[in-house]
Amino acid sequence: MADDLSRITVLLVDDEENILRALQRLLMDEDFEVETATSGEAALEKLQTLENVGLIVSDQRMPGMNGAEFLGRSQEFAPVAVRILLTGYSDINATIEAINRGGASRYLSKPWNDDELVQTIRDAVRHYALIAENKRLNTIIAQQNEELQEWNSNLKERVLQQTTAIRKKNEDVHAALERSQANYHGIINTLSSLVELRGKRTHQHSRNVAQLAVGAAKEMGIADEELETIRIASLLHDIGEIGIPERILIMPPESMKPEEFREYSQHPVRAQMLLDSIEELRPAALLVRHHHENMDGTGFPDKLSGEKIPLGARIIAYADQIDRAAMMCVEDVADQSLARAGLNLGSHLDPALQRAFKKIVRYCYFTDPKHEKLAIGSKHGSNTSSLIDDERTTIELELKPEQLQPSMILARNLFSGSGLLLLNKGEVLDDDRIKAVKRYYVLDPSDAGIFVLVKR
Numbered sequence: 001m002a003d004d005l006s007r008i009t010v011l012l013v014d015d016e017e018n019i020l021r022a023l024q025r026l027l028m029d030e031d032f033e034v035e036t037a038t039s040g041e042a043a044l045e046k047l048q049t050l051e052n053v054g055l056i057v058s059d060q061r062m063p064g065m066n067g068a069e070f071l072g073r074s075q076e077f078a079p080v081a082v083r084i085l086l087t088g089y090s091d092i093n094a095t096i097e098a099i100n101r102g103g104a105s106r107y108l109s110k111p112w113n114d115d116e117l118v119q120t121i122r123d124a125v126r127h128y129a130l131i132a133e134n135k136r137l138n139t140i141i142a143q144q145n146e147e148l149q150e151w152n153s154n155l156k157e158r159v160l161q162q163t164t165a166i167r168k169k170n171e172d173v174h175a176a177l178e179r180s181q182a183n184y185h186g187i188i189n190t191l192s193s194l195v196e197l198r199g200k201r202t203h204q205h206s207r208n209v210a211q212l213a214v215g216a217a218k219e220m221g222i223a224d225e226e227l228e229t230i231r232i233a234s235l236l237h238d239i240g241e242i243g244i245p246e247r248i249l250i251m252p253p254e255s256m257k258p259e260e261f262r263e264y265s266q267h268p269v270r271a272q273m274l275l276d277s278i279e280e281l282r283p284a285a286l287l288v289r290h291h292h293e294n295m296d297g298t299g300f301p302d303k304l305s306g307e308k309i310p311l312g313a314r315i316i317a318y319a320d321q322i323d324r325a326a327m328m329c330v331e332d333v334a335d336q337s338l339a340r341a342g343l344n345l346g347s348h349l350d351p352a353l354q355r356a357f358k359k360i361v362r363y364c365y366f367t368d369p370k371h372e373k374l375a376i377g378s379k380h381g382s383n384t385s386s387l388i389d390d391e392r393t394t395i396e397l398e399l400k401p402e403q404l405q406p407s408m409i410l411a412r413n414l415f416s417g418s419g420l421l422l423l424n425k426g427e428v429l430d431d432d433r434i435k436a437v438k439r440y441y442v443l444d445p446s447d448a449g450i451f452v453l454v455k456r
Helices: 002-006 017-027 040-047 067-074 092-100 114-148 155-196 205-219 224-235 258-264 267-276 279-289 311-326 333-342 351-364 431-443
Strands: 009-013 033-037 053-059 082-087 106-109 373-375 394-399 421-423 450-455
Touching: 009 017, 009 040, 017 033, 017 114, 033 040, 040 053, 040 067, 053 067, 053 114, 067 082, 082 114, 106 114, 106 155, 114 155, 155 205, 155 224, 205 224, 205 311, 205 351, 224 279, 224 311, 267 279, 279 311, 311 333, 311 351, 333 351, 421 431
Parallel strands: 009 033, 009 053, 053 082, 082 106, 373 394
Antiparallel strands: 394 450
């Protein structure tokens, strides 16, 4: 693979030469060629002379041609190359445009983590090399199939060998596609996190709404494909609020001035427009547009009523009101939030959904008072058995990342050091989640431990 990588070229594009020099230093020991350009126009000229360009890494904010436009035009000269956009968290439109029109497979935020950036570039180059190798092997197979007509011996053995090689390469390609799908879901979660980072009022709200909405939809027997649409729409239902002043967002709609309400009532439409450029998100975008419609037709933006409102939007609206009510509850959160949301049945919310939400809401806001808190490796020392009541089968432990084990259940929401929600309370840990937690604690360390439920 090293010989293959040495023939691959990586093109770096940024209008700041100091950034290009920094990237070159990071990649100086890698087994591939590195070329640079200080603008999109210069990069397009260089692409006409370069061969075997496997990866293009472009900054978004450049004078003249921006990164998304350049990546789109670069497909003419390097159609198979992997494309990565360097951008900030605030450039949501640019990120969506780069993914949809520019063919970007992922984006990295600036400033970047050096180790993560280098590993991402390595993976992208290997992905390109895998596709190129697969294409080369397919060409060889085609040639050999012609020769097989002339061969009268060992036909069966030769076919088996080629079948094995194809299967192995197809498995590798399938694994690469699964990683691309994981990146897609990662982008969804990142966009949802951007909304939640605006303040304590929205902290974890999108994830709570997604948990409630998907739980109720499952209870109603909705198909898996539509469940995923509801989940994505729930995570992104407030993305259109980005840019609206916080002073407006903290007010109930009935307290807003006419001009304030006009601005606020456009956020579902703005959200749909943001998501519509990605074809796979259009069904979810439609639910986002209508999640503020009311059963009596007094909602917005289209004043739909009753069953004219898509079922998924009605489910999200119910989940949204439950979680907003839960923010004002201290005790008996499940019962109180259900009761407050119930005041709007028939006028704002669909009464037919009440039964499903009653069944699942307690699981979303449930806290077992019998769990015993125990800090491992702190003042209690490492011997914990004497501190645990034998009659209790489940306890809460505070652990370090290296102490986590598969099948443990998170007892509390897990946040990074900067306050980004990593995992929700109630998620079951597996090997992949544990690896991710360890990585996050290196990138964004937290002084707090990780609280899990274990049975003893």
